Amino acid sequence: MSTDYDPHDTHAQDTAQSQEDEAKTLQRRIEVDDFKWLMNSKQGRRFMWRLLALAGVFRNPFAGAGLESQTAFNCGLQAMGQTLMSEIHEHCPEQYHSMVKEQQKRNGKRHAADDRS
DSSP states (O other): OOOSOOTTOHHHHHHHHHHHHHHHHHHHHHHHHHHHHHHTSHHHHHHHHHHHHHHTTTSOOOOOTTOHHHHHHHHHHHHHHHHHHHHHHHHOHHHHHHHHHHHHHHHHHHHHHHHHO
16 A cells, blocks of 8 residues: 655645645635635625624524523534624724714615605
């Protein structure tokens, strides 16, 4: 049985690790650029607000006594939403403020329409 792996060849291991690290860095850079692209448009911020709301980042995940599995599910959703919030605040914090202002305007228009009904 022949193998190309040599546990004593640390240079080859270092080279392979370096290539893997570079690939991960490039992949992360692409992800961040995509995220910024999404957050740079009104449509993207509206979509992100909807995801954050669905994830429950603006509410308590507790579902009630006896509903532990629902609470656990809600906590999982909330963790994903918190990850998105972290990405926003790390890579495009100014867009968060824009997103909140845009949502407040939409809520204001909705309330004004309700008042006219």
